[in-house]
Amino acid sequence: MLFLFALTFSSCENDIEKVSLVTGKSKLPIESSTDMEILYSDSAKVRVKVNTPVMNRFDGENPYTELPKGVSVKFFDENLNVTSTLTSKYAIRKDNENIMEAKNDVVVVNEKGEKLNTEHLIWNERTHKIYSDKFVKITTPDKILFGNGFEANQDFTNYKIFNIKGTITIDKDEHTPNP
Template sequence: MKKQFKNIVNLLFKTPVIIGVLMFFASCENDIKKVQELTAKQDSAIVSARNIEMYYTTNGINNILMKAPLLNRYVQDKGKSQLEFPEGMDLTFYNQEGSITSTIRADYSIYYEDEGRWIAKFNVVATNEKGETLNTEYLIWLQNEKKIMSDQFVKINTADGIFYGDGFESDQTFSSWELVNMRGTINIQENE
């Protein structure tokens, strides 16, 4: 009787464990494609920094000052990296003498380091030393080509008037610009 009781107790304890182990192995699925997709994505930043100020220099001269409340650096497949500024950023461009030539600010920006390409989005404002101001929701800065551009609606305020376009292109200092499908209002002074 004691042996029978021992066998029943063993059976009661071992059976759920065996069933659990079998269910665990039966539920495992190793779809190689899914595993590769999950491991290929870099969803978390490898570097994150708050309240940053970065200077870009050429031959010891500060050309650009970048400020941002938050910077996240990601590395994608094939080692390509990008810097994301989810809380916005401010860029200030300087000439050889150290004077400010232009500024760009946006509520969101991303920089593709390997391409030298910045994308600024949401409440993008650019100004130049002539006091002209550009407003748009989307701006591309090609750092290596020293150009800024957009293929979306833009508004430029100047001393001569307000101009609108469905895109624009300019040098990175925003001193020489062209609008696509330009329209606007020109201020004319009357002679007395």
């Protein structure tokens, strides 16, 4: 009887990692929100506005915030004028690093109407830079640039393509309808 009692106690010991794997609790968010708007300010002035339909925050050694239904970001100057926008179908923010990765149909548009298209982009909140090592397409009023990798300020007014693959010049006369 004592042997059976000892066997029962030893078999009831649960490894927390095994329990987490079975229950899936380690993958549950600590906070979930819908229709979120997050404002980032500097010196009491709004600099960035982030909107997302769904936000899930996860804790742990490397906490992160997942935006599984996409994100819309507006960057502002000191006068609250929108200087650029960023949208994507998915994003994840690494909370300890202040870095947001935007994925799947990423589009950035600046105040001049220049547009960046890529499938993966990183926004570094500390350095105020956006960059990618993936294929990018930048459309301006007079040309389309293709390349692999780029870096820009978060306003997307000063950018550099690292490995240009091609340039297409847009002839404005071809797109102008005849009177």
